[in-house]
Amino acid sequence: MLSRDDIVKSVPQKGFFGHPKGLFTLFFTEFWERFSYYGMRAILLYYMYYELNHGGLGLDRTTANTVMAIYGSLVYMSGIIGGYLADRVFGTRKAVFYGGILIMIGHILLALPGSATLLFGSMFFIIIGTGLLKSNVSTIVGDMYTEEDARRDAGFSIFYMGINMGAFLSPLIIDRVYQAAGFHAGFSVAAFGMALGLIVYVVTAKKNLGLAGTVPPNPMTPAEKKKMSIIAIIAVAVIIALVLVANATGTLTVANFSLVITTLGILIPTILFTYMYRSPKTTTEEKSRVLAYIPLFIAAVMFWAIADQSATILATYADTRVNLMLGSFEISPVWFQSLNPMFIILLAPLFATLWMKLGVRNPSTPRKFSYALFFAGASFFLMVIPGMLSNGGETLVSPWWLVGSFFLAVIGELLLSPVGLSxxxxxxxxxxxxxxxxxxxxxxxxxxxxxxxxxxxxxxxxEVTYFGVLGAFAVVIGIIILIISPIISRAMKGVK
Known part of the structure; x- marks a missing residue:
């Protein structure tokens, strides 16, 4: 098995703003992958609930928002499959490539006019493809640095900025195409973006990434492969049988399926944490780090429960509650999806520079997480104000309330997301x-x-109750994390 030092030595360590040359490859691969994903996501909710005569599918708004939330959950949940296959079968490099292919197929299906059935088929390919690509491309970034490399957090911040450059441009470009030629033309632009990402990856990976991601760290034995194949076949058969039975009995509804996904969203990480902690392959020091990771994970769940509503509740809010006229100029609700990445592009270099300058004086990871939750809570507290000023939602509100909410959430995201990846x-x-x-x-x-x-x-x-209660939850959990941060830091065993 290759050691971390062998992998780091094989990667050219200079060549991209003072960082390993492979950061160029991963930066632009993720740029185009996120361009395709966020561009598609920016118009997908509206495609589902706009009426048929406006090119949509005509679903009711609550159902469309529920489907979007389920879709987002499954996209990230599929990372378990991608991470497992990368660790045990073909390594992270191949996982990224296969994932890109599946994502492109999914976007092509969305570009074809069709029914809700075709929509769900495209979602399947994008879910599996993102599971293979998303977590593994970030793992390769980490492989290029030693654990002691002071550039590591800054490298992840630069990588994160690349993600958000793609996410910023895509809603603006795809909205123009969608407005001119319809939803499916917009989805075709997303497919083109993923194709460009694959080209960048294939052309530059061998030269820039060295040995990073080429060998699975915990490969299966032939006996394990045979056993896993049998388990996979049985699992697929059981899932198909359950779906057929649920469909035949009329219990296969969006509401029921959302309850299943919510249960899995909580149950799966619990099982995985237990499995990793109890595994004989996990050393005593690593067990302590796993325990330290659990409260960070809980904090991240609370943060994303607020931040990820940008594609559901806040997207619907932009379309139905915001006055979209600025003087004589009309803005598109799709443009609000570019606010999050735009603020990250502007602020990420400042945060990367700050972490580099602070060096050993950096706040600990747990403290950064607690600060992130305070900003997440503040972003929802801000949305309470227009709810109180608009007579319970009877009048349209200024778009600047939504802009301010996105801005506060982004500050929290930069305190949590790149730091959490690292x-x-x-x-x-x-x-x-x-x-x-x-x-x-x-x-x-x-x-x-x-x-x-x-x-x-x-x-x-x-609105006042909804935003106010969720904001309060975020702040309370942030206070708890701040209080126990010294305990978490000690359990991290020297990792800062």
Whole structure:
């Protein structure tokens, strides 16, 4: 098995803003993959609930929001499959390539005019493809640095900025195409973006990434492969049988399915944490780090439960509650999906520079997480104000309230997301590197699974109650994390 030092030595360590040359490859691969995903996501909700005469599918808004939340949860939940296959079968490099192919197929299906059945088919390919690509490309970033490399957090911040450059441009471009030629033309642009990402990856990976991601860290024996194949076949057969029975009995509804996904979103990370902790392949020091990771994971779930509503509740809010006229100029509700990445592009270099300048004086990872929750709570507290000023939702509100809410959430995201990616690669047990990164993305899966229920609550309570209660939850959990941060830091065994 290759050691971390062997992998790091094989990667050219200079060549991209003072970082390993492979960061160029991964930066632009993720740029185009996120361009395709966020561009598609920016118009997908509206495609589902706009009426047929406006090119949509005509679903009701609550159902469309629930489907979006389920979709987001499954996208991140599938990272467990991608992480497992990368760790045990073909390594992270091949996982990224196969994932890109499946994502492109999914976007092509969305570009074809069709019914809800074709929509769900495209979602299947994008879910599996993102599971293979998303967590594993981040793992390769971590492989290029030693654990002691002071550039590591800054490298992840630069990588994160690349993700958000794609996410910023795609809603603006795809909205123009959609407005001119319809939803399916917009989805075709997303397919083209993923194709460009694959080209960048294939052309530059061998030269820039060295040995990173070429060998699975915990490969299966032939006997294990045979056993896993049998289990996989049985699992697929059981799932198909359950779906057929549920469909025949009329219990296969969006509401029931959302409850299943919410349960899985909480149950799966619990099982994985238990499995990693109890595994004989996890050393005593690694067990302590796994325990330290659990409260960070819980904090991340709470944060993303608020931040990920940008594609559901806040997207619907932009379309139905915001005055879209700025003087004589009309803005598109799709453009609000570019706010999050735009603010990250502007602020990420400042945060990367700040972490580099602070060096050993950096706040600990737990403290950064607690600060992130304070900003998440503040972003929802801000949305209480227009709810109080608009007579319970009877009048349209200024778009600047939504802009301010996105801005506060982004500050929290920069305190949590790139830092969490970096901490995950350092806290992961050696035998479970890919799967631990998948667990990090399961925080978003769990949050979206919870949101599948929250979007239903939003339909029956006031805006003031909804935003105020969720904001308060975030702040309370942030206070708890801040209080126990010294205990978490000690359990991290030297990882900062």
């Amino acid at each position: 901490a995950t690669t350092k806290l992961a047990p050696a035998a479970f590197a890919g799967q631990t990164m998948a667990i990090w993305f399961l925080a978003s899966a769990a949050a979206s699974a919870i949101n599948a229920q929250l979007v239903r609550i939003y339909a029956v309570v006031s």
